[in-house]
Amino acid sequence: MSERPLFLEALEMLGQLLEAEGRHYDLVVVGGGALVLQGYIQRPTEDLDVLAMVGDDGWRGEKPFPEPLARLIGIVGLSLDLPVEGPHDRAWLNPGPSFLMDQGLPIGFQQRVETRRFHGLTLRVAARIDLLYLKVLAATSFDRIARRKVDVADLVALRPTPTEIRGALRWCAGLDGRPDFLQTEGADLCRSLGLPEEVS
Secondary structure (H helix, E strand, O other): OOOOOHHHHHHHHHHHHHHHOOOOEEEEEEHHHHHHHOOOOOOOOOOEEEEEEEEOOEEEOOOOOOHHHHHHHHHHHHHHOOOOOEOOEOOOEEOHHHHHHHHOOOOOHHHHOEEEEEOOEEEEEOOHHHHHHHHHHHHOOHHHHHHHHHHHHHHHHHOOOHHHHHHHHHHHHHHHOOOOOHHHHHHHHHHHOOOOHHHO
């Protein structure tokens, strides 16, 4: 991995383009890119997941992005050879996890974000504990089985305590709704992390 992730250069360029057009967007970011921004992991990643856009009416999931933002994301992606939106591809900056806004976030999530500014772009980066909760959610999701090793590796890098994993699993169980979630997905994740199954 290079010393400076390419998507950081992309964020600078996007912010400059937005500023040149007199525009400003305020985005909440999560996922592996957010872990890189916070310095918790160093694995290569070429995308950044947007949970929500922030406006006068608060936080809201926005999928697809507004046209001016999507257009400039595409220009930056093509300029830096980063992923761009296509029939089977997600852009380097994408609203993939925006559905989480409908499911609910960990209590206190909004108050814990860390703000970064790139000219006409403001990023609110999720805090460690919230990134941990969302990674546990990802690592126990059937939709992400193919990415489970990456999600577990990210969790290991966060060095969670058993108490943190227990809290995250109980939050995920509330979203999942299945009565055996902790005994199945929860126990499997604990084994992957080298924790006693009773943690779940």
